[in-house]
Amino acid sequence: MTKVKSNGIVKIILKKDLKAGDIILEMKGIYKQFPNCLAVENVDFSMHKGEIVAIIGPSGSGKSTLLRGINGLEKITEGELDLYGTTGMVFQHFNLFPHMTCLKNITYAPMKVKSVNKKSAEDKAMSLLELVGLKDKADVFPGQISGGQKQRIAIARALAMEPDLMLFDEPTSALDPEITGEVLGVMRKLAEGHSSMIIVTHEMNFAKEVADRVVFMDGGKIIEEGTPKQIFEDPKSDRLKEFLKTVY
Amino acid sequence: MSEFLAGFQDTMAYVVTLMPSLMAGAWVTAKLFVWTLVLSLPLGLPFALGSNSKFWPIKAICQIYVFIFRGTPLILQLYFFYFFLPIAYGIRLDPFVTSVITFVLNYAAYFAEIYRGGINGIDRGQYEAAHALGLSKSQTMFGIVFPQTMRVILPPVSNEAIVLIKDTALASIITVGELMKASRGAVNRDVDTTAYIIAAIIYLGFTFVMTLLSNHLERKYSRYDSREVD
Numbered sequence: 100m101t102k103v104k105s106n107g108i109v110k111i112i113l114k115k116d117l118k119a120g121d122i123i124l125e126m127k128g129i130y131k132q133f134p135n136c137l138a139v140e141n142v143d144f145s146m147h148k149g150e151i152v153a154i155i156g157p158s159g160s161g162k163s164t165l166l167r168g169i170n171g172l173e174k175i176t177e178g179e180l181d182l183y184g185t186t187g188m189v190f191q192h193f194n195l196f197p198h199m200t201c202l203k204n205i206t207y208a209p210m211k212v213k214s215v216n217k218k219s220a221e222d223k224a225m226s227l228l229e230l231v232g233l234k235d236k237a238d239v240f241p242g243q244i245s246g247g248q249k250q251r252i253a254i255a256r257a258l259a260m261e262p263d264l265m266l267f268d269e270p271t272s273a274l275d276p277e278i279t280g281e282v283l284g285v286m287r288k289l290a291e292g293h294s295s296m297i298i299v300t301h302e303m304n305f306a307k308e309v310a311d312r313v314v315f316m317d318g319g320k321i322i323e324e325g326t327p328k329q330i331f332e333d334p335k336s337d338r339l340k341e342f343l344k345t346v347y
Numbered sequence: 348m349s350e351f352l353a354g355f356q357d358t359m360a361y362v363v364t365l366m367p368s369l370m371a372g373a374w375v376t377a378k379l380f381v382w383t384l385v386l387s388l389p390l391g392l393p394f395a396l397g398s399n400s401k402f403w404p405i406k407a408i409c410q411i412y413v414f415i416f417r418g419t420p421l422i423l424q425l426y427f428f429y430f431f432l433p434i435a436y437g438i439r440l441d442p443f444v445t446s447v448i449t450f451v452l453n454y455a456a457y458f459a460e461i462y463r464g465g466i467n468g469i470d471r472g473q474y475e476a477a478h479a480l481g482l483s484k485s486q487t488m489f490g491i492v493f494p495q496t497m498r499v500i501l502p503p504v505s506n507e508a509i510v511l512i513k514d515t516a517l518a519s520i521i522t523v524g525e526l527m528k529a530s531r532g533a534v535n536r537d538v539d540t541t542a543y544i545i546a547a548i549i550y551l552g553f554t555f556v557m558t559l560l561s562n563h564l565e566r567k568y569s570r571y572d573s574r575e576v577d
Contacts, residue, residue: 187479
């Protein structure tokens with residue numbers, strides 16, 4: 100294990116009118132050093148606008164850390180990260196604001212950060228609630244709804260900021276298996292709408308079905324990447340073969 | 348029976364003569380209480396945030412402040428400020444102002460610790476969600492963190508406020524003419540403890556009002572159910 104010191108460079112370049120096919124994210128030689136471990140090691144990765152990338156891999160493989168490096172929740176230790184636009188994030192544990200109604204959870208950031216007026220923020224929020232199928236929960240507090248509903252509200256909340264790139268950090272891992280479907284259904288809708296998405300997930304079937312590209316990480320490195328077909332049906336590396344054996 | 352009635356009437360007449368001075372004392376007590384709360388409640392916040400600071404000198408100052416004011420008797424602090432300023436700087440402050448300053452510094456230390464506990468109880472995920480949405484640090488603190496701590500800090504804060512009602516009686520030792528001093532004056536003068544009983548009833552009245560107020564606030568801030576389901 101090599102200890103890495105120098106500072107990572109993160110460039111956020113706000114580019115209007117990014118067209119489908121333009122590069123939205125580019126990472127070169129990314130390292131993330133935690134006090135006791137090297138979580139991400141020399142990762143190169145880039146993706147296009149409109150692309151849907153699934154990151155898979157065993158626990159502790161650095162996939163969440165890499166994702167959190169993109170929006171600054173983890174400060175990268177070394178490397179260069181160019182982001183052409185804004186990000187939104189959906190967390191494993193939802194992290195809704197419990198003291199606000201679902202509607203206010205969604206309108207709060209646009210009103211505070213973008214100074215959107217209340218009326219248009221609420222109109223937008225209602226259409227997002229419709230998208231995630233929870234229009235009737237607008238005035239309910241997060242403590243009163245199920246986990247699957249919470250996660251759908253969390254997706255609506257992230258979308259309200261109109262991010263160029265959506266980051267999903269194991270969005271169904273905290274949910275009971277029988278209700279993951281409602282969350283995946285919403286994500287499928289987004290995918291059909293050509294949103295740019297990076298999804299860290301353990302849902303192999305979903306990755307296979309929705310992703311344009313699948314990235315397999317292990318030990319902080321990208322071991323293999325390719326189309327879902329290549330990754331799931333024709334894995335090259337032993338580690339990926341081993342991993343697929345354990346999850347199926 | 349008529350003897351008892353006559354006695355009762357005498358007592359009531361005596362009580363009526365006591366009321367002006369006791370009510371004047373109660374008014375000073377109320378002012379002392381309100382001034383202390385109004386100033387110490389906000390002052391606790393910078394000390395709470397300072398104690399959490401990553402910049403060690405600020406952290407050290409805040410922790411030492413809390414250590415000193417929580418670790419020494421309030422009565423000692425009152426005497427200290429009452430005598431320190433005149434002796435050291437020749438400044439003679441009004442005893443009422445001196446006791447407000449002392450109470451504020453003392454109670455802010457307690458409130459700081461209560462706030463700090465409340466702030467530290469907020470899940471890291473709340474900060475992460477706020478960051479991911481692009482909220483600034485102050486938007487995160489004032490919009491997300493503080494409102495959620497309200498529910499947790501209200502019971503200990505109102506408890507401290509009730510303790511403060513009774514602590515105001517200490518101001519009598521530095522000659523503030525509050526309720527305790529007024530009642531003691533009457534008792535010493537008339538060799539009759541009735542004034543203490545009335546003072547006790549007035550203190551209980553204050554406590555009762557404070558209890559109602561805190562119950563109302565606790566209900567208001569517990570509207571939402573914050574049980575986090577993982």
